[in-house]
Amino acid sequence: MTPPTTPEQVLDIVRSRYAEPKLPDGTPAELRVEEFDIGYLVCAVFPPVTDAAGRPQPAPPGGSKIVVSKETGETVTVPNHPTETAIALYRKQQQSS
Template sequence: MTDSDQSGSVPGLPPTPPPLPPQTGPQTVPANADEALEIGREHYPEVGSPGGPSGLFVHEFDIGYLIHASWPPAEDPTAPPANPGGSNVVISKADGEVSFLPNFPPEEAVELYHRLRGGRTS
């Protein structure tokens, strides 16, 4: 079977990815920072696991909760990071929507979230 034999594909282009799975129900809207942290844990490796964060923290702000991780210090601080990048998780206070932002410091991540939401507060 060639790529062009697959339904939804266009010759010369990669195959069409499968559709996203449907939502299993409404997203949970956290009532407080502890509930937001529990939702955020689903998006990170287990704290203390090999390659996992050393801790997860919540930064509450006007329209959401920013979940960010701390990582153990590198064995060689002069070496480039083994896994560069990473992301922060934001959970909306209005509807429980989960968003992913670059691994910026909390204040910069919140500012970016506000810009991306276009000033929406609900």
């Protein structure tokens, strides 16, 4: 496998291996790519959830983000934490393997 060098290549890899996340209306969710030193973090972007009065609500629990290695193109899932935390978890996984 050829390692990715652009966000578009990263998205091609992710779309070929994982189901595409959907919005509540069934349309595909936007996928955002965050590049960092040893990989690319890919996460789905969902609109904010609000209650009937329009107040923001917490996101539902669960889910994951995907990291694509810059070196190998391999993919790994990490918990759906904020970007920096997810990247730190990936680094920790790579150091222990």
